[in-house]
Amino acid sequence: MAYVHPEVLVDTEWVSKNPPNDNRKLVEVDYDPENGYRKGHIKGASLIWWKRDINDPIARDIVNKEQFQELMAKNGIKPDTEVIMYGDFNNWFAAFSFWVFKYFGHENIKIMNGGRKKWELENREYTTEEPQIDKTSYTAKEPDEQLREYLDGVKKALDDNNIVMVDVRSPKEFTGEITAPPEYPMEHAQRGGHIPGANNIPWATAVNDADGTFKSAEELKQIYESKGITSDKNVICYCRIGERSSHSWFVLKYLLGYPNVSNYDGSWTEWGNMIKNPIEK
Amino acid sequence: MSHDFPILKKGSFYFIKDGENYLIMEDKTKRGLTVKERSIDDKLNVEAEKGMIHDMDGIGHWVPIRWFFPKKQYDLGQVLEHAEAMEKKYNELRELTCPDDDD
Numbered sequence: 001m002a003y004v005h006p007e008v009l010v011d012t013e014w015v016s017k018n019p020p021n022d023n024r025k026l027v028e029v030d031y032d033p034e035n036g037y038r039k040g041h042i043k044g045a046s047l048i049w050w051k052r053d054i055n056d057p058i059a060r061d062i063v064n065k066e067q068f069q070e071l072m073a074k075n076g077i078k079p080d081t082e083v084i085m086y087g088d089f090n091n092w093f094a095a096f097s098f099w100v101f102k103y104f105g106h107e108n109i110k111i112m113n114g115g116r117k118k119w120e121l122e123n124r125e126y127t128t129e130e131p132q133i134d135k136t137s138y139t140a141k142e143p144d145e146q147l148r149e150y151l152d153g154v155k156k157a158l159d160d161n162n163i164v165m166v167d168v169r170s171p172k173e174f175t176g177e178i179t180a181p182p183e184y185p186m187e188h189a190q191r192g193g194h195i196p197g198a199n200n201i202p203w204a205t206a207v208n209d210a211d212g213t214f215k216s217a218e219e220l221k222q223i224y225e226s227k228g229i230t231s232d233k234n235v236i237c238y239c240r241i242g243e244r245s246s247h248s249w250f251v252l253k254y255l256l257g258y259p260n261v262s263n264y265d266g267s268w269t270e271w272g273n274m275i276k277n278p279i280e281k
Numbered sequence: 282m283s284h285d286f287p288i289l290k291k292g293s294f295y296f297i298k299d300g301e302n303y304l305i306m307e308d309k310t311k312r313g314l315t316v317k318e319r320s321i322d323d324k325l326n327v328e329a330e331k332g333m334i335h336d337m338d339g340i341g342h343w344v345p346i347r348w349f350f351p352k353k354q355y356d357l358g359q360v361l362e363h364a365e366a367m368e369k370k371y372n373e374l375r376e377l378t379c380p381d382d383d384d
Contacts, residue, residue: 031339182313
């Protein structure tokens with residue numbers, strides 16, 4: 001059994017032999033660029049800083065169409081450019097950006113399997129030199145709302161047997177023992193627990209611990225199907241801020257080819273803070 | 282493991298523990314943080330176990346979790362001075378963020 005969409009993945013070896021050019025851009029997506037990109041990155045890679053570039057600077061939201069177009073132009077990306085993404089934190093934020101790129105209709109995107117973790121384990125080369133990029137003009141498509149779930153949609157899903165929810169957080173977050181690890185004091189919620197009926201399938205179950213690469217299609221199928229997450233259902237993934245869930249969204253949508261998978265990027269920091277939202281522990 | 286050592290002194294924000302070769306000062310506000318490295322803390326000039334805390338922008342900052350004062354060089358009184366300075370700093374921070382209505 002192979003991945004349903006193997007074309008969305010490249011490996012580190014391929015990246016090392018296929019440098020960026022006019023039609024192919026390499027992008028590092030970091031949560032923490034000070035301890036990632038700026039200390040060293042793959043030659044030719046530009047930086048997308050998740051907080052600064054993928055999020056609206058004021059409201060809690062991802063960038064809008066105009067902001068996305070400006071980001072693409074700044075990174076030298078055209079609508080038909082092949083974009084290779086990788087990043088820190090096990091590619092969580094690369095996966096989030098992949099989701100945002102798809103939301104605005106960019107077709108040709110790939111993720112470097114294993115991200116910075118695997119590149120470093122293989123002792124491959126980094127540079128601190130930033131590439132010179134010629135600005136492009138980019139027109140995005142209208143957002144594909146099938147890929148995104150909002151609070152109201154999740155509330156409606158509580159009573160819909162055709163919708164299954166996947167909580168990809170750690171078991172301790174799922175049970176409400178913690179709302180966020182101490183490393184992330186800005187990501188707490190007022191209440192701990194999970195959305196009623198959600199299945200806890202931590203994001204990490206989809207990757208090989210040794211190098212952060214995705215598990216085989218057979219393994220992934222077994223992991224999700226054994227918890228009732230099957231391709232005939234509408235699946236909503238969520239975590240704390242929507243980045244780990246975009247990693248699982250990527251697995252379900254592209255590696256297993258489930259047709260209806262969305263990412264609830266409001267996630268627990270929205271659900272666990274709302275008055276009167278039902279919570280299970 | 283430092284949490285197995287007897288506690289010599291404690292405050293609202295610190296423990297001082299009696300290690301084999303060290304007096305170990307722990308910052309209670311860093312409880313649960315994963316230790317990522319052990320290296321010299323430039324401020325106190327002793328070895329410290331450090332973790333990383335991410336700010337609102339996602340940027341990680343190294344923070345000491347516990348400091349190891351060699352018993353050959355430091356006695357409890359000296360370590361207590363550092364602990365009380367830390368206690369004062371956190372109390373001031375608490376006042377700043379949660380001022381007492383009676384004041």
